[in-house]
Amino acid sequence: MATEAYTNIASTASGMDRSLDAGAGIVRLAPVWVPRAFCTPGRRIRLHPDDYFPFAQTRGGIDERWLASAVRADNGPLTGPNEGLSLVVDPDGKKLLPFDDFVGHHKGQLIGDRLWDRHNKWPMYSKFFDNQQALPFHVHHTDEKAALVDKPGKPEAYYYSPHMNNHLGDQPISFFGFQPDVTKEQVRERLARFSQGGDNRITDLALGYRTQLGTGWDIPSGVLHAPASIATYEPQAACDVFCMCESWSNNREVPEDLLWKDVPADKHGDLDFIISLLEWELNVDPHFVANRFMVPYSTERSKADGETAYVEKWVVFRSPHFSAKELAVRPGQTVTITDQDAYGTIVVQGHGTFGSHEIAAATLIRFGQLSQDEFFVSESAARTGVRITNASPTDDLVILKHFGPENAELGLHV
DSSP states (O other): OOOOSSSOOOOOOHHHHHHHHHTTTTTEEEEEEEEETTOOSOOOOOOGGGGGGOGGGGOEEEEEEEOOOOOOOOTTTOTTTTTTTTTTEEETSSSEHHHHHHHHHHHHHHHHHHHHHHHHSSOOOEEOBBBOOOOOOOEEHHHHHHHOOOOEEEEEEEOOOOOOSSSSSOOOEEEEEEEETTTTHHHHHHHTTTTGGOOGGGGGGGEEEOTTOOOEEEEEEOOOEEOOHHHHHHHOOOOOEEEEOOOOEETEOOOOOOOOOOSOOTTTTTTTHOOOOOOOOHTTTTTTTHHHHHEEOOOOOOOHSSSSSEEEEEEEEEOOOOEEEEEEEEEEEEEEEOOOEEEEEEEEEEEEEEETEEOOOOOOOTTTTTSSSSEEEEHHHHHHEEEEEESSSSSOOEEEEOOOESTTTTOOOO
16 A cells, blocks of 8 residues: 655755746646545545545545645654645656745745745645545634644635536535534533544534535634535645544544544643634624625636636635635636736646646546646746636636735735
């Protein structure tokens, strides 16, 4: 069984310089696959059907692809040394360059001085989450709580791309937060059931929302959530911190150690500490939909250009920590798209060119195989503008673009 998708991983200054220069500030990334022991793959992220279980038996199947990631997955004792970490494809064809080293080498030249000076890293990543069933009800810590285990907090957001969902899985309903009249005592009682085995039924206290493809949600740190069985595009802060609060998911028990995974050792067994991880008012917000639901809307530039050659929409826009756009270039069109910030990209439909690179949405990728669907664009290349050609006479070329904190176009500030 495999431990890693790739073996030719190495950091060299010459390779990092060559890669950025060869693409005029645009680099190609290798596909990054992440298994989850507590999930069942939905088989929509375009991996070969035979390759969803390439790891050791206890690792589980692949139901995530991480995008523009400068962090490694925190995935148990058998986690591979580079699991979750994006890799830059060296144009000499011999090596893959760890993206965290690549960012550290180029610093502001890659991600812009604003982000580098404030964060000293690329502070977000995105992923495709692809589970046949819903995830367990869980929470990601705020910065304050995550600092207790030497990690940053983790807000995240969802966009349900129609291009990634030929089916909706077994439970296309998400649970977010709690009903407005739920009390902490009720939550504590459900958490206490975790160690008793079976289903602690904590989602009985939540509200469920049917999935609407082409929309999304903003989920701040501290908000409980059980994402639906949808192949979901998830921009998020660059961390893998979490606390599982539901004891039953995917027709099996959730290991209790995941309840205490990112809890200080002296707080293990303290259910009141678990409740303190929750941003209570956000969880019981009676206007949760008005404050968190996202319906895409056209960017100002897209509207000004008439939306005949292309349409670009904000799909993630409520969080100051990250944002995302969906770009659709019409058949046979060539456009030049400018942005103010560095960003990662993933192609979900079509083929053509992206700067000097050939691009193509994946249809079937073997585990360990490279692709032409994922790139990272430096701040300078984004500001200069990326020339994009849709080579199809019939189909849109569709690209998702994920940005770091405080996108200048949105005007949101941490």
